[in-house]
Amino acid sequence: xxxxxxxxxxxxxxxxxxxxxxxxxxxxxxxxxxxxxxxxxxxxxxxxxxxxxxxxxxxxxxxxxxxxxxxxxxxxxxxxxxxxxxxxxxxxxxxxxxxxxxxxxxxxxxxxxxxxxxxxxxxxxxxxxxxxxxxxxxxxxxxxxxxxxxxxxxxxxxxxxxxxxxxxxxxxxxxxxxxxxxxxxxxxxxxxxxxxxxxxxxxxxxxxxxxxx
Numbered sequence: 001x002x003x004x005x006x007x008x009x010x011x012x013x014x015x016x017x018x019x020x021x022x023x024x025x026x027x028x029x030x031x032x033x034x035x036x037x038x039x040x041x042x043x044x045x046x047x048x049x050x051x052x053x054x055x056x057x058x059x060x061x062x063x064x065x066x067x068x069x070x071x072x073x074x075x076x077x078x079x080x081x082x083x084x085x086x087x088x089x090x091x092x093x094x095x096x097x098x099x100x101x102x103x104x105x106x107x108x109x110x111x112x113x114x115x116x117x118x119x120x121x122x123x124x125x126x127x128x129x130x131x132x133x134x135x136x137x138x139x140x141x142x143x144x145x146x147x148x149x150x151x152x153x154x155x156x157x158x159x160x161x162x163x164x165x166x167x168x169x170x171x172x173x174x175x176x177x178x179x180x181x182x183x184x185x186x187x188x189x190x191x192x193x194x195x196x197x198x199x200x201x202x203x204x205x206x207x208x209x210x211x212x213x
């Protein structure tokens with residue numbers, strides 16, 4: 001993207017050589033520029049404020065090519081550039097997500113049906129998030145989550161998002177056709193490596209447990 005006439009600003013991760021192989025970091029962030037006249041920050045972020053960016057070895061920076069027009073930045077009345085000095089900042093929230101490395105036919109917190117969860121001829125792998133602990137009959141909670149099958153070679157992960165009220169009678173929720181078996185078994189796709197499938201469950205939001213009479 002052409003950022004001509006604008007200030008470009010990015011958040012970058014450094015010293016990645018100290019991170020383990022295959023590392024990924026999930027982040028929400030906002031970039032800031034300080035108005036030195038009015039003593040406040042201008043905040044720039046994605047239109048979707050809940051957007052999560054994934055940093056990895058092939059993508060170590062995220063940001064904005066057109067963060068702020070140069071005319072606006074250089075206009076003293078806006079307070080961003082005063083006495084040839086400017087102040088930038090960033091708000092960062094790092095998401096802790098749960099990663100499961102599972103043998104091809106086993107799962108505990110994530111239910112995986114390698115040949116599909118259906119009576120007919122399966123064409124896709126089925127994946128569900130399951131509440132591991134047995135819930136009391138009068139308790140239930142709401143979760144917003146993503147299930148992700150990782151591409152261990154190209155990092156072209158496949159993910160699906162869902163929302164669900166979990167309870168004793170509805171302990172799992174997910175996707176009957178998560179990924180076509182022909183893609184799963186295609187070695188070049190990188191989903192199944194050394195008979196190991198990597199499934200990621202990312203919980204974005206969980207409600208308080210509610211009591212129902």
